[in-house]
Amino acid sequence: MTTASERRVVVAGAGNMGRKWIAAIAATPGARVVGIVDVDAAAASAAAGSLGGRVHLGTDLADLVAATGADVVMDATVPAAHHAVTAIALRAGCAVIGEKPAAQTLAQALSLCAGAEAYDRLVLVSQSRRYNPHVDALAAHGASLGGLGIGQTDFYRAPHFGGFREEMDHPLLLDMAIHPFDTARYVLDAEPVSVYCRSFNPPWSWYRGDAAAVATFEMDSGAQYTYNASWCSDGAETSWNGAWRLNGAGGTVRWDGESEPVLDAAVDVTPAGPASGASGARSGIAGAWDAFLAALDAPPTTPRPRGHIHENVLSLAMVEAAIYSARAGLPVVIDDLLERAREQALADETDPLVRERLAGWGPVRDHLLRAGRAAAVG
Ligand SMILES: NC(=O)c1ccc[n+]([C@@H]2O[C@H](COP(=O)([O-])OP(=O)(O)OC[C@H]3O[C@@H](n4cnc5c(N)ncnc54)[C@H](O)[C@@H]3O)[C@@H](O)[C@H]2O)c1
Numbered sequence: 001m002t003t004a005s006e007r008r009v010v011v012a013g014a015g016n017m018g019r020k021w022i023a024a025i026a027a028t029p030g031a032r033v034v035g036i037v038d039v040d041a042a043a044a045s046a047a048a049g050s051l052g053g054r055v056h057l058g059t060d061l062a063d064l065v066a067a068t069g070a071d072v073v074m075d076a077t078v079p080a081a082h083h084a085v086t087a088i089a090l091r092a093g094c095a096v097i098g099e100k101p102a103a104q105t106l107a108q109a110l111s112l113c114a115g116a117e118a119y120d121r122l123v124l125v126s127q128s129r130r131y132n133p134h135v136d137a138l139a140a141h142g143a144s145l146g147g148l149g150i151g152q153t154d155f156y157r158a159p160h161f162g163g164f165r166e167e168m169d170h171p172l173l174l175d176m177a178i179h180p181f182d183t184a185r186y187v188l189d190a191e192p193v194s195v196y197c198r199s200f201n202p203p204w205s206w207y208r209g210d211a212a213a214v215a216t217f218e219m220d221s222g223a224q225y226t227y228n229a230s231w232c233s234d235g236a237e238t239s240w241n242g243a244w245r246l247n248g249a250g251g252t253v254r255w256d257g258e259s260e261p262v263l264d265a266a267v268d269v270t271p272a273g274p275a276s277g278a279s280g281a282r283s284g285i286a287g288a289w290d291a292f293l294a295a296l297d298a299p300p301t302t303p304r305p306r307g308h309i310h311e312n313v314l315s316l317a318m319v320e321a322a323i324y325s326a327r328a329g330l331p332v333v334i335d336d337l338l339e340r341a342r343e344q345a346l347a348d349e350t351d352p353l354v355r356e357r358l359a360g361w362g363p364v365r366d367h368l369l370r371a372g373r374a375a376a377v378g
């Protein structure tokens with residue numbers, strides 16, 4: 001039974017993550033899955049089995065939103081479909097929570113930022129690894145060290161996925177690196193300025209494209225963030241979150257990606273934030289879902305939540321900049337990339353309302369950061 005205040009959710013994409021999202025939404029009060037859409041009708045039908053009650057199924061998102069009266073779309077489709085799905089949902093009047101990445105390209109992600117503005121709806125990107133009490137503790141310890149100058153992530157694993165990842169040009173950078181890049185922005189409390197990246201494929205790699213990379217980012221705080229990673233390294237594997245080290249004048253904090261971060265401070269420091277687990281917040285996609293529902297219900301003057309699309313876009317910019325740098329063998333300035341992406345978004349945009357918004361922005365970085373401090377929409 002749907003109550004008046006319950007959010008009515010259509011889930012788009014009933015694959016691996018879509019099924020997890022359906023279970024997470026069903027387990028949370030305040031919302032209800034009323035429809036499932038997938039271009040593969042059999043996938044939608046199979047995913048509906050877990051819900052028991054009556055759920056509308058379809059292959060056309062706009063039709064399903066109209067039929068169900070949904071006010072929220074959860075997008076768990078493949079990255080190539082994220083722009084189209086979110087744009088349709090916004091035009092239908094829905095708020096959107098979508099799986100990472102925000103879109104397949106930075107240009108498409110900027111179009112979605114402008115879409116969120118044009119249709120005055122919340123679009124949140126679920127960067128699920130940010131919702132982790134250890135990451136909050138890492139950030140709090142880092143903040144206690146008196147200005148961080150060095151950040152580093154080592155990531156060495158050897159998964160055999162099969163399928164599309166083993167055929168991509170840059171599987172590690174495109175499919176995985178967005179998680180640590182997004183976390184780095186958060187724990188360093190800094191935004192990326194430029195990157196130099198070398199990507200390569202070790203001789204024994206089972207991937208077609210580059211499965212390893214070393215990327216060094218200059219951050220706007222002056223800190224350097226380095227990502228050393230490989231997806232074809234058997235033995236002594238790191239956790240899926242990688243192994244982290246942050247260093248400031250006051251000492252170092254290390255995190256193995258799985259247990260409590262360990263502070264090694266030169267002086268006695270008190271973390272500014274909660275210790276792991278103290279906040280009681282849920283982790284993973286449940287944490288992202290809670291943040292989304294809270295933002296939808298918040299008064300209009302409340303600042304947008306972390307993960308909203310304007311805030312998330314700079315994580316995607318780090319990925320795209322690292323790939324361009326690796327291809328060109330040159331450093332990439334992220335502001336240049338953002339401006340070129342806006343030009344591309346303007347050239348591709350077919351919705352006049354969204355185009356008008358994109359054209360009216362000042363410098364892209366300034367606009368994104370200003371929007372990050374603005375009041376919620378919803
Ligand atoms: N947060 C995480 O840790 C994490 C982990 C894995 C995947 N992901 C992300 O989740 C998303 C989905 O990944 P997955 O592993 O579930 O993929 P998947 O291939 O298992 O499922 C994707 C589904 O989307 C459907 N689809 C494709 N285009 C569509 C469209 N236009 N409309 C409706 N349905 C469409 C496909 O038919 C498929 O059923 C991706 O963006 C991926 O990057 C996130």
